[in-house]
Amino acid sequence: MRCDHCTHDVPDGVFCTRCGAHQGTTEEIGDAKKREHRYAAHPGEHVAQPSVFTTLFPHLGHHKIHEFRWAFFVGIAGVLVLWLAGLITAAILVSAFLVPVLYLIYLYEAQVYRDEPAIVLGFTIGGGIVVGIVVTVLERLVYNPIQYMPNPLAGAGINVGGLFLVGLLFPVIQEVLKPLPAFFLPNRADFPETVDGLVFGVAAGLGFSLAETLIGFSSTLTSLPPHVPPGNWIYDLTTIAIFQPLLQGSATGMILAAIWRQRLGRLGGREIGGVAMAVIAHIAFSGGSQLLKDSSVNQLFVLVWQAVVVGSLLIYIRYLLHHALLEEAAHMGFAETVCPSCHMHIYASGFCPNCGMALTAAPSAVKRSRSSRKEASGTAPRKN
Ligand SMILES: [Zn+2]
Ligand SMILES: [Zn+2]
Numbered sequence: 001m002r003c004d005h006c007t008h009d010v011p012d013g014v015f016c017t018r019c020g021a022h023q024g025t026t027e028e029i030g031d032a033k034k035r036e037h038r039y040a041a042h043p044g045e046h047v048a049q050p051s052v053f054t055t056l057f058p059h060l061g062h063h064k065i066h067e068f069r070w071a072f073f074v075g076i077a078g079v080l081v082l083w084l085a086g087l088i089t090a091a092i093l094v095s096a097f098l099v100p101v102l103y104l105i106y107l108y109e110a111q112v113y114r115d116e117p118a119i120v121l122g123f124t125i126g127g128g129i130v131v132g133i134v135v136t137v138l139e140r141l142v143y144n145p146i147q148y149m150p151n152p153l154a155g156a157g158i159n160v161g162g163l164f165l166v167g168l169l170f171p172v173i174q175e176v177l178k179p180l181p182a183f184f185l186p187n188r189a190d191f192p193e194t195v196d197g198l199v200f201g202v203a204a205g206l207g208f209s210l211a212e213t214l215i216g217f218s219s220t221l222t223s224l225p226p227h228v229p230p231g232n233w234i235y236d237l238t239t240i241a242i243f244q245p246l247l248q249g250s251a252t253g254m255i256l257a258a259i260w261r262q263r264l265g266r267l268g269g270r271e272i273g274g275v276a277m278a279v280i281a282h283i284a285f286s287g288g289s290q291l292l293k294d295s296s297v298n299q300l301f302v303l304v305w306q307a308v309v310v311g312s313l314l315i316y317i318r319y320l321l322h323h324a325l326l327e328e329a330a331h332m333g334f335a336e337t338v339c340p341s342c343h344m345h346i347y348a349s350g351f352c353p354n355c356g357m358a359l360t361a362a363p364s365a366v367k368r369s370r371s372s373r374k375e376a377s378g379t380a381p382r383k384n
Pocket of ligand 1: 003004006017019020021
């Protein structure tokens with residue numbers, strides 16, 4: 001079969017294994033080459049679907065994604081039970097650790113770090129924690145911690161100076177500093193693909209988020225009696241458990257993905273837009289939340305606002321990664337492998353001819369088995 005889009009001769013399939021273009025002509029809408037109805041890391045979804053797990057955990061197949069979703073919901077249910085029981089200190093701790101721990105399990109599960117777990121985890125999650133400790137301590141020296149961290153007992157009234165720090169200056173500083181450790185990852189040449197940059201960034205952002213939350217709530221954690229009336233804590237707990245880590249992880253993930261693209265010599269408007277989007281989203285998240293809290297509207301609106309910001313950030317990440325995968329996966333050489341998404345035995349280069357998954361987003365074990373077969377068949381190994 002000859003692909004209409006890249007004009008290579010490729011095995012028969014719904015998708016071109018070289019360029020990922022959709023080969024169907026009926027019922028499909030939009031550009032077959034960009035195929036935005038089939039997200040390259042998870043072809044079952046549209047690119048513009050604000051899904052948390054398929055975006056930030058890109059190496060997982062359907063089944064594993066499902067397990068992680070369940071683990072997350074069990075964790076959230078646990079937080080809810082602790083809140084109802086009035087065990088706020090325990091609920092804060094579970095909330096702070098939930099997403100970072102899930103991500104650590106994911107990195108292990110997908111073997112994203114390949115043979116270098118210590119270095120990669122140290123420079124991503126570890127680096128994020130160190131930056132988080134330093135930045136949060138300095139921020140608290142500059143700004144009154146009682147007002148800075150969410151506190152249901154804080155009074156109303158808009159504080160312009162505080163809003164400037166919390167809503168503008170701190171987010172920009174954080175977005176500059178969070179990616180630094182992963183930027184200096186010594187063996188980063190082993191991880192050339194944009195999807196690696198994204199995952200490292202998310203890990204660093206989650207490390208930061210963990211340190212930020214624990215330090216921000218340190219006085220609450222040490223002073224609050226173990227058992228108190230549940231009160232309004234559920235709003236802050238939702239932010240700590242879900243939106244804060246997702247915001248911090250996604251923003252740094254996007255920035256490092258853009259840096260990885262720049263290293264591949266593919267820095268374009270989409271990547272610069274991604275960095276801008278990460279910074280703007282962080283400002284909108286922190287500034288907007290602070291403003292809404294100061295004007296003492298129903299706290300539910302704060303959560304809705306945070307969800308909207310995080311959702312838009314996730315969609316932009318998918319847009320960036322989708323196009324990166326389509327561009328970068330084009331020249332992998334042919335090999336027999338099993339598609340991690342549709343589980344078909346396939347003979348493929350960059351994309352599964354059956355479901356269109358970009359095979360650069362496959363877990364390490366799949367890629368490894370693939371390269372050994374490729375060498376056995378005498379084809380040159382892939383150059384990075
Ligand atoms: Zn093609
Ligand atoms: Zn497939």
